[in-house]
Amino acid sequence: MQNEVSPIWRSFPADLVDRTERCIHIALEQLGNKGSGHIFFRADDVAAPGRNFAKLMDIFRRQRVPLCLAVVPAWLTGRRWQYLNGLGAKESSLWCWHQHGWRHVNHEIDGKKQEFGASRNRLDIKRDLMQGKRRLEDLMEAEFFPVFTPPWNRCSLSTLQVLRDLGYVAVSRSRGSRPKVAGELTDFFVNVDLHTRKEWEPTLGWRNLFNELQQAIPSDRCGIMIHHQRMNAAAFDFLEMLIGILVRHRELQLVNFKHLA
Numbered sequence: 001m002q003n004e005v006s007p008i009w010r011s012f013p014a015d016l017v018d019r020t021e022r023c024i025h026i027a028l029e030q031l032g033n034k035g036s037g038h039i040f041f042r043a044d045d046v047a048a049p050g051r052n053f054a055k056l057m058d059i060f061r062r063q064r065v066p067l068c069l070a071v072v073p074a075w076l077t078g079r080r081w082q083y084l085n086g087l088g089a090k091e092s093s094l095w096c097w098h099q100h101g102w103r104h105v106n107h108e109i110d111g112k113k114q115e116f117g118a119s120r121n122r123l124d125i126k127r128d129l130m131q132g133k134r135r136l137e138d139l140m141e142a143e144f145f146p147v148f149t150p151p152w153n154r155c156s157l158s159t160l161q162v163l164r165d166l167g168y169v170a171v172s173r174s175r176g177s178r179p180k181v182a183g184e185l186t187d188f189f190v191n192v193d194l195h196t197r198k199e200w201e202p203t204l205g206w207r208n209l210f211n212e213l214q215q216a217i218p219s220d221r222c223g224i225m226i227h228h229q230r231m232n233a234a235a236f237d238f239l240e241m242l243i244g245i246l247v248r249h250r251e252l253q254l255v256n257f258k259h260l261a
């Protein structure tokens with residue numbers, strides 16, 4: 001797992017708070033009376049205890065904001081679950097603990113990384129999904145919610161079909177992901193990326209990040225992706241500031257997957 005920090009978190013614009021306020025303000029104007037502006041946060045690669053994870057949970061707990069947590073089943077143990085759950089046990093209604101792959105490994109030889117990609121057969125996919133689901137259900141019991149976030153936000157058509165057969169409520173990928181979902185399965189897609197941004201130039205990264213937010217909020221479904229292992233102090237400060245602004249706006253509804261299902 002690479003944990004490097006994206007360039008934007010090493011170079012803050014001087015007027016960051018103003019720019020963020022302005023961005024949210026414009027987005028809300030565009031939202032108008034069209035909808036209720038649902039926003040969810042999804043934290044990926046969860047399972048191992050650590051300072052960054054504790055800090056993340058602390059922000060959401062203090063601000064009383066819901067968070068979807070994508071847990072890698074093979075990384076989770078009883079002890080680890082006790083620790084993770086202990087960080088937010090008193091506010092359990094805020095969290096949506098769900099499944100993030102099985103082992104978070106890439107099985108594709110060419111092309112983009114995928115754990116549940118087209119090169120794998122349906123039986124292997126089914127076995128890995130069931131294995132993961134069973135482990136999370138055993139450890140988390142009622143705290144587990146049947147949504148699947150595929151590692152790297154991608155998966156094959158057979159994965160979507162197996163998810164449907166196994167009774168998952170939804171998959172969570174990136175906006176515009178293919179193949180499209182069908183039937184009972186919905187896609188709670190993310191459309192804002194905070195910590196895996198590729199722009200080498202921070203100015204461009206910030207411009208793109210604000211564009212993502214400004215487009216996602218009026219679309220009525222804004223999904224913000226978090227990678228806590230890649231957060232530095234600046235990334236934590238920004239997240240806290242952003243949440244602080246969002247909670248002040250009554251027209252926005254901060255939710256997790258359970259509220260959306």
Ligand SMILES: [Zn+2]
Nearest residue numbers: 044045151152
């Ligand atoms: Zn991941």
